[in-house]
Amino acid sequence: MAVSDFMDLSRPPARPGLLQRLRTLRNRLVADAGFQRRVARFPLTRGFARKQSEALFRATTGFVQSQILFACVEINLFAMLADGALSTEDIAARASLPLRSAQRLLPAARALGLVRNSGHGMWMLADTGAVIHGNEGIRAMIRHHAMLYRDLADPVALLRDPQRQTETADYWAYAGERMGRDVSGADAETYSALMRSSQDLVATEVLDAYPLERHEAVLDIGGGEGAFLAAAGKRHPALSLSLFDLPPVAERARLIMKGAGFDGRFTAHGGNFFTDDIPGDADCITLVRVLCDHDDAAASALLRNIRRSLSPSATLLIAEPMDGPKPGESAAAAYFAFYFLAMQSGACRSPQEITALLAGAGFGSIKRVRTRNPLFASVITAKAVNEL
Ligand SMILES: C[S@@+](CC[C@H](N)C(=O)[O-])C[C@H]1O[C@@H](n2cnc3c(N)ncnc32)[C@H](O)[C@@H]1O
Numbered sequence: 001m002a003v004s005d006f007m008d009l010s011r012p013p014a015r016p017g018l019l020q021r022l023r024t025l026r027n028r029l030v031a032d033a034g035f036q037r038r039v040a041r042f043p044l045t046r047g048f049a050r051k052q053s054e055a056l057f058r059a060t061t062g063f064v065q066s067q068i069l070f071a072c073v074e075i076n077l078f079a080m081l082a083d084g085a086l087s088t089e090d091i092a093a094r095a096s097l098p099l100r101s102a103q104r105l106l107p108a109a110r111a112l113g114l115v116r117n118s119g120h121g122m123w124m125l126a127d128t129g130a131v132i133h134g135n136e137g138i139r140a141m142i143r144h145h146a147m148l149y150r151d152l153a154d155p156v157a158l159l160r161d162p163q164r165q166t167e168t169a170d171y172w173a174y175a176g177e178r179m180g181r182d183v184s185g186a187d188a189e190t191y192s193a194l195m196r197s198s199q200d201l202v203a204t205e206v207l208d209a210y211p212l213e214r215h216e217a218v219l220d221i222g223g224g225e226g227a228f229l230a231a232a233g234k235r236h237p238a239l240s241l242s243l244f245d246l247p248p249v250a251e252r253a254r255l256i257m258k259g260a261g262f263d264g265r266f267t268a269h270g271g272n273f274f275t276d277d278i279p280g281d282a283d284c285i286t287l288v289r290v291l292c293d294h295d296d297a298a299a300s301a302l303l304r305n306i307r308r309s310l311s312p313s314a315t316l317l318i319a320e321p322m323d324g325p326k327p328g329e330s331a332a333a334a335y336f337a338f339y340f341l342a343m344q345s346g347a348c349r350s351p352q353e354i355t356a357l358l359a360g361a362g363f364g365s366i367k368r369v370r371t372r373n374p375l376f377a378s379v380i381t382a383k384a385v386n387e388l
Contacts, residue, residue, distance in 0.1 A: 036049070063149070065112055066145065066149070068105070068108045068109060068112055068114075069109075069112065069114065069142055070142055070143070070145070070146060071105060072105070072109050072114055072115075072129075072132075073132070073139050073142045073143060074143075075094075075095035075097070076095070077091065077095070077109065077114075077115070077129075078114075078125060078129050078130075078132050078133035078139075079133060080094055080095075081115065081123060081124055081125045081129065081133075082125065082133050084124070085118040085122035085123060085124045086122065086123055087121055087122055087123070088102050088103055088106060088121060088123065089102075091106065091123065106123055109129070110123075110126070112128070113126050113127065113128045113129075114126055114128050114129040114132070115129050135200065135201070136197050137197040137198035137199065137200055137201065138198075140193075140194050140197045140198060141194070141198050144194055147167045147168060147171065148168055148339060148342055150167060151166040151167055151168050151342040152338060152342060155338070158341060158342065159341070162341060162344060163344065166342050166343075166344065168339070168342035168343045168344075169342070169343055169344040169345070171190065171191060171343075172191060172293070172343050172345070173187035173188075173191070174187075174246060174293075175293055175294070175343055175344070175345035175346065176295075176343075176344050176345035179272075179274050179298060180246055180272045180273070180274060181272070183246050183248060183249075184248065185248040187248075188246060188248040188249045188252065189248075189252070192224050192225050192249050192252055193225075195224045195225070195227070195289070196224060196225045196227045196256075199224070199227035199228055199231070199288075200227070200231070201376050202228070202288065202289065202319065202376050202377050203227065203228045203231035203232070203288075204231070205319075205371045205372060205373055205376040205377050206228070206288065206317075206319040206371065206377055206379055207231060207232060207235055208371075208372065209369050209370060209371040209372070209379050210317060210369050210379055210381065211235070211236075212232050212235070212236050212239055212284060213235075213236050213239075215239065215282075215283050215284040215315070216238075216239070216240060216283055217239070217240040217241075217242065217281060217282040217283055217284070218232060218239055218240070218241060218242070218282055218283075218284045218285075218286060219242045219243070219244060219278070219279060219281075219282035219284070219285050219286070220241075220242070220243045220244070220286045220288065221243075221244045221245075221273055221278065221285060221286065221287050221290065221302075221306065222244070222245055222273060222287060222288070222289075222290035222293075223243035223244065223245055223253065223286070223288070224245060224249060224253065225249065225252050225253045225256045226241075226243055226253040226256055226257045226260075226262075226266070226268075228286065228288050229241040229242075229243055229257070229262075229266065230257065230260055230262065233262055233265065233266075239265075240265050240282075241257075241262060241265055241266045241267075242266065242267040242268070242269065242279065242282060243257075243266070243267070243268050243269065244269045244270075244271060244273060244278055244279065245268070245269075245270065245273075246270065246271075246272065247270030247271070248270075249270075250268040250269060250270035250271075251268070251270065253268045254266075254268040273302055273305060273306075274298065274301050274302060274305060275305075277308075277309060278305060278306055278308075278309040279309065280309035280310060280311055281311075282314060283311065283313060283314045283315065284314060284315050284317060285306060285310060285314060285315070285316045285317070286316075286317045286319065287302075287306075287316070287317070287318045287319070287320075288319045288320070288377070289319070289320050289377070290302075290320070291303075291318055291320060291349075291354070291357075292320040292321065292336065292340075292346050292347060292348055292349065293343075293345060293346045294345060294346055295345055295346065295347065296347070296357065298345075299347075299357055300357055300360060300361055303357060303358060303360075303361035303362075303363070304361045304362065306361075307361050307362040307363060307384055310384045311384075312383070312384055313383075314383070314384070315381050315382070315383060316358075316363060316381065316382045316383070316384075317379060317380075317381050318354060318358075318379070318380045318381075318382075319377040319378070319379045320348075320377055320378070321333070321336060321348055321374065321375065321376070321377060321378065322348065322349060322350060322351055322354065322374065322378035322380075323348050323349060323350040323353075324350060324351065324374065324378070326374060328373060328374040328375045329374045329378070331375065332348060332374060332375050333348045336348035351368050351378065351380055354380055355380070358380075358382045362384060362385055363382035363383065363384060363385060364382065364383060364384075364385035365381075365382060365383040365385075366380060366381070366382045367380065367381050367382070368380055369381060
């Protein structure tokens with residue numbers, strides 16, 4: 001007879017187990033101020049205590065750090081310093097700030113590793129500032145977060161009432177129950193420009209991890225304005241490129257890709273990926289930052305629709321941030337849990353959860369492909385199994 005015949009394994013045991021009791025005792029000890037003082041003084045635990053308190057400080061003050069970064073982007077500080085050093089007075093004048101405000105902002109930006117002193121009261125870009133200056137997508141994302149933070153100003157209210165009106169849900173006009181219906185050209189323009197400008201780092205990560213040279217034709221579903229395909233097309237000149245997205249987005253992709261010189265080898269298909277037929281002639285289908293936008297039922301419907309048109313030898317590639325135990329993965333998952341809360345749709349899933357969705361939609365040969373930086377994307381590939 002199985003153990004489960006005797007016990008209801010879905011319920012926690014009535015009495016806490018030994019491990020739980022030990023952890024509770026440990027937590028009482030850690031909460032004690034005297035114990036904390038001893039750990040902070042003792043040479044072997046001092047470093048650990050400092051790291052713990054720094055992590056707590058970062059979590060407590062994260063909003064202020066984001067606002068310092070946002071202010072630097074808004075006043076164009078990184079562009080100002082791109083060609084060399086400036087004094088505090090110069091920066092204050094160019095940014096239309098009182099001198100006292102520049103004197104407050106610049107040391108704060110230095111503490112975040114955005115700028116550095118170059119002597120004689122002059123300021124230059126530090127490495128992170130230089131990276132932000134070089135990437136319009138990062139700046140666009142930093143600006144975009146002002147909207148998210150308005151929605152998250154009262155996180156408990158949003159957690160209690162996840163359907164309350166949010167700007168983030170309005171912004172992603174295709175998501176949630178709307179399932180891609182009635183997305184206007186204006187809606188599409190707003191989110192597509194943000195997606196295009198932030199695609200660079202993602203495409204580099206994905207194409208390094210899974211070079212597309214082994215394929216002849218790639219179809220990017222929910223491919224936005226074609227930024228991922230443009231990056232793939234530049235790396236692999238023989239690859240034929242096609243994209244499927246909502247009609248106003250597909251139209252934008254057509255114009256942009258034509259302007260970028262991909263005219264002869266690029267096709268854009270407009271339609272709804274939940275309900276319309278997906279062209280089946282590509283040997284690689286990509287879903288880049290798409291599946292995570294949708295709740296499980298919608299994600300399954302999308303995978304089933306792709307499965308219906310997929311040729312048996314074709315590969316499906318899913319690239320998006322995924323949940324996992326590594327620091328980059330769990331940080332991405334914590335962030336996206338709240339992003340998707342404000343968006344009222346979507347989930348940052350673990351590879352196991354994506355595997356379950358894929359298997360349920362008729363996919364097999366499911367493999368994880370390692371990427372360098374899981375903050376940008378993790379990758380899973382799959383193939384259609386013979387029988388649905
Ligand atoms: C988060 S964006 C990702 C865009 C692009 N793959 C990237 O990574 O930059 C999701 C894309 O899916 C498209 N999309 C959403 N719902 C759709 C639907 N029902 N049918 C077709 N495309 C859809 C959106 O228009 C958008 O371009």
